[in-house]
Amino acid sequence: MKLLTHNMLSSNIKGVANGFPLRIEVEKATEKQVELNAGFLRNVFPMIEWKALVDAAQLPEVADSSMLDSDFLNKFHHALLELHLEKDALVCPETARRFPVSQGTPNMLLLEDEV
Amino acid sequence: MWYLCAFYHRLLDYRKTEVESLAELFGARGDDRSLEWRLPEQHHPDTPFHFVNLPSEAAARDIANRSILVKGIYELWGEGGSYEELEESIRSYPDERKQPYLESGSTFKITVDCFGKVISFQEQNDRIKGLAYIPFKGRANLKNPDHKFWLMEIDDYGVNNGLPPVSQRRIFFGREVGGADRKLLPTYQLKSRTYLGPTAMDAEMAFLMANQALATRGKLVYDPFVGTGSILIAAAHFGAMTMGADIDIRVVRDGRGPDCNVWSNFKQYGLPMPVALLRADNNLPPWRPGLKEVFDAIICDPPYGVRAGGRKSGGRKLLKGTVDPYTVPDDKRTDHIPSTASYCLAECVHDLLDLAAKMLRMGGRLVFFYPVLRDDDHVENHFPEHPCFKLIATSEQILSSRYSRVLLTMVKISSYTEEIAETARLQHIEFRENHLKWLEDGNLHSALFSPAADPQLTAGNDSKSSLEAKPKYRGKYV
Numbered sequence: 001m002k003l004l005t006h007n008m009l010s011s012n013i014k015g016v017a018n019g020f021p022l023r024i025e026v027e028k029a030t031e032k033q034v035e036l037n038a039g040f041l042r043n044v045f046p047m048i049e050w051k052a053l054v055d056a057a058q059l060p061e062v063a064d065s066s067m068l069d070s071d072f073l074n075k076f077h078h079a080l081l082e083l084h085l086e087k088d089a090l091v092c093p094e095t096a097r098r099f100p101v102s103q104g105t106p107n108m109l110l111l112e113d114e115v
Numbered sequence: 116m117w118y119l120c121a122f123y124h125r126l127l128d129y130r131k132t133e134v135e136s137l138a139e140l141f142g143a144r145g146d147d148r149s150l151e152w153r154l155p156e157q158h159h160p161d162t163p164f165h166f167v168n169l170p171s172e173a174a175a176r177d178i179a180n181r182s183i184l185v186k187g188i189y190e191l192w193g194e195g196g197s198y199e200e201l202e203e204s205i206r207s208y209p210d211e212r213k214q215p216y217l218e219s220g221s222t223f224k225i226t227v228d229c230f231g232k233v234i235s236f237q238e239q240n241d242r243i244k245g246l247a248y249i250p251f252k253g254r255a256n257l258k259n260p261d262h263k264f265w266l267m268e269i270d271d272y273g274v275n276n277g278l279p280p281v282s283q284r285r286i287f288f289g290r291e292v293g294g295a296d297r298k299l300l301p302t303y304q305l306k307s308r309t310y311l312g313p314t315a316m317d318a319e320m321a322f323l324m325a326n327q328a329l330a331t332r333g334k335l336v337y338d339p340f341v342g343t344g345s346i347l348i349a350a351a352h353f354g355a356m357t358m359g360a361d362i363d364i365r366v367v368r369d370g371r372g373p374d375c376n377v378w379s380n381f382k383q384y385g386l387p388m389p390v391a392l393l394r395a396d397n398n399l400p401p402w403r404p405g406l407k408e409v410f411d412a413i414i415c416d417p418p419y420g421v422r423a424g425g426r427k428s429g430g431r432k433l434l435k436g437t438v439d440p441y442t443v444p445d446d447k448r449t450d451h452i453p454s455t456a457s458y459c460l461a462e463c464v465h466d467l468l469d470l471a472a473k474m475l476r477m478g479g480r481l482v483f484f485y486p487v488l489r490d491d492d493h494v495e496n497h498f499p500e501h502p503c504f505k506l507i508a509t510s511e512q513i514l515s516s517r518y519s520r521v522l523l524t525m526v527k528i529s530s531y532t533e534e535i536a537e538t539a540r541l542q543h544i545e546f547r548e549n550h551l552k553w554l555e556d557g558n559l560h561s562a563l564f565s566p567a568a569d570p571q572l573t574a575g576n577d578s579k580s581s582l583e584a585k586p587k588y589r590g591k592y593v
Binding site for chain 1: 332333334335356358362364367368369387388390391392393394395396399400401402403404405406408409411428429451453454
């Protein structure tokens, strides 16, 4: 699971006020090389919740789209798409319910009593 | 400028809509205006030959080369009802348009093609010799010519691949500007794909869907019913970044083993891996509340409930009506596999439209298949609607005598407002409260598999005799 995905997911358990961002408990993380696509990164940048990404990876605290030149773009690309979490758990900030991630695939299905 | 567009004679409903979408992709049409099309005289609308007005040769080439169903787009040098008329027409075509392609340093090739008929090699050669009045100064090269010319003929020889016959012969001669790369199909064919599922989309159709969705580099494409990833493969081939979700974890995470899963499908073709694959329920999606306008396109083939039934979260509570609150015991929570309930088509499509309305960028496309019951050779149907979307294309593919599937292309034209969110939320609750009723009413599966209605009871004796007398026009069966 990449940090781009993590930036989109939240715990939507019934009764939870704000399930975003999910806390990451890493068990196994790797780095995979991904081809840099500047056009894609520029398109994706506005929809990223910056604080959640900063907490999960090492990036400058504040960012806006004017910063998207080569050096920052590389760091952004690396954090967003190249850090790969193979096995870990995404933890709901309010209920501490764990959403497991195995083989890079998060399992976001809610149990019967969370629906 | 007007070009002759010759299509492959299949998937008839999909041909022009593909060209329209590609024209939009390459900026060949202004705003919302469709392209101008013209039929050759006396040709049936299903003919493979159409004239289309495109702004430039570059646009024509881009459109033709990316398409799947365009056999070729040609600059027409002449046409006629006989070879004499054709000669006259070619001679009168302006020299300054012909000269650049007849130069002495260049190479060329002329192909003879008769629609609906095979002509012998000898006859083909004779016809090429008959074009000797065109001053070709270059040399012939059959393998890799600089310029390709086509001599195409359609005739009044009765059965024309099932088309109603044209009343008279028509011959075209043109210079090829571009054509579909059909070699994509054997490369990506399902027969040789590593990981397949029962509802994997076949390669040709997946490419058509990706073209309808305008998939290109820099875009993010999502499939909420990803299955084995067959649709995302086509989008990734055109350079898009892809993301997929499925409620069945065995398909999306495990596949059939470490070398036989969705990831290995992408690896097989050397395509960039999807950005994310997740297990999620489209009925209760895991997106954070503020997330919207994220995807450039959503392309999918939702479960219709005929060959593969859809599932959504829920289970005991929904099926048994009012039941005591069900909680999963603490010690079983980590490995518990939540039960799922049947997901009827109406609710599935409602959720898909709601997801798309929220998550698509403005101007983004939603492309999906919708099943329809057939009624006497034509489709009378009410397609799903949503205030955020405009339906811009419908293409029918007949699957059996009972039903077809229609590829719907919708464009997002207005924002997802609080009001729309509230309406969707209420509809979602309505589906939950009346789960059983929705499952029974208008269930596509039972409508299809019920015993056939007795033909004697319908429309009296006329229907029987007219069925026999009607000429067999294959139409949308190709």
